[in-house]
Amino acid sequence: MALRDIKGHVSIRQLIARAVTRDTLPPCLVFTGPAGVGKRRLALAVAELLNCEVMANAAEQPNPDACGECRACQRIQRGVHADVLLIEPGETGAIKVDAVRAVVDQAAYRPFEGRRRVVIIDDADRLVPEAQNALLKTLEEPPECSVFLLVTSRPDMLLPTVRSRCPDLRFGGLSTGDIVDLLVHRHEFEPAAARAAAACADGSLAHALETGSADHLQARQSAAAVLRALAPGPNPKQRLEVGKELAGGRRGGKSSAAADRETLTRRLRALGTLFRDLQVVSSRGEPAWLSNADLVQELTELARSYDTERAGRGYASVDRAVHALTRNASPKVVVDWLTLQL
Ligand SMILES: [Zn+2]
Structure with missing residues (x-):
């Protein structure tokens, strides 16, 4: 090379x-x-x-x-x-x-x-x-x-x-664009899956490759669904419903406590990248800063409900939730707490 x-x-x-x-x-x-x-x-x-x-x-x-x-x-x-x-x-x-x-x-x-x-x-x-x-x-x-x-x-x-x-x-991390490029051209990812994986990869191709390409895409879809459901600021009961959906295991895959925890962590990381992007959109930042640049239209619509302050609070809460999960906190407790913060 x-x-x-x-x-x-x-x-x-x-x-x-x-x-x-x-x-x-x-x-x-x-x-x-x-x-x-x-x-x-x-x-x-x-x-x-x-x-x-x-x-x-x-x-x-x-x-x-x-x-x-x-x-x-x-x-x-x-x-x-x-x-x-x-x-x-x-x-x-x-x-x-x-x-x-x-x-x-x-x-x-x-x-x-x-x-x-x-x-x-x-x-x-x-x-x-x-x-x-x-x-x-x-x-x-x-x-x-x-x-x-x-x-x-x-x-x-x-x-x-x-x-x-x-x-x-x-060495620093790779840019999201570089990771997408590598995933598509060297690892046969579909473009949408590559973007979803790159958004959560923290600049590391190895991270992006750790889970299957379909898993990344699914995680991001679940995370986006959470944002849509919570956009109008629903009542506590509806929030718990959203949490239940979020914590549910991967559809069609084998389910175990460890696998469910992994799936939830992946969804939360994806949610974190969406909140980060919402901060960029609502503060009129450069499109080049977006991790999920392919979702710019949806992000722009969501930004009507998530202003910079709400998106920032969401990002911080997701960060705490992921941290708690890595410390073995109960997924249900974490998700119930999180959905009330967003
Ligand atoms: Zn040579």
Whole structure:
């Protein structure tokens, strides 16, 4: 994968391309930031850029990037390039010292087939302390032709001695639009389901992919139905009816207490994104800020009933409700409380 094919992270991509042009890429880097935003993918793109046969003279290019098609690029994509080493947790969930010793030994030699040896350690927070210590000496005196990229969403789990030797590149979340694009073009989501999933994803493709595409769409439909039913400010009895509907299990799916709790949490998260969007609409914010941009017409109609203040209160209440659910509060109690707040 070339840098140009990575979604988001524009400034990080530019920084890396510039560093490669000037030959100032540090020999070790930590890629930090939320899970599921493309850190590992970008690390592999760096490996391609450094070894692409067409890009052999990166120093002469203003915007260097891998071709994605030469023998080296293809071998990296297939995971069989001898100089691009990917280490990740084994079955135990940990990265043990033996795995690190093996790459440290290799890193001392010149690359076999490429220009630079690139060692990518994914989920580097899973390195056991002994493995981190085994890595230290190499990070202190990195071999000339090797680059170490440590990828993690938990940099606090790395030893301070490791962190102090590796500059951080901090990744932010992806935009909703980028996530929709990835879901539709790489994960075969229908556009409507992709938008519903992206709206609740908090900038993480991994979050969007965690549940089935149909589940996201269903959750958003339930959440929108709640907003419509509560728009006129009904009496308490009607509110409890709405709550019952909201807390009901997924139709047509298998039902269990845990699954129902999961379904409710998903619906509430979707409701939260709709309230956030209603705040945007009722305060005449930019349409580009909407998470559910495809529902703009419905949101505009709902905004007549939900002004900025009501939408803000709704968002805060949903947030509290989701928090209570993750703390094992009873779904019925949470929903009954919530519907009276909205
Ligand atoms: Zn290439």
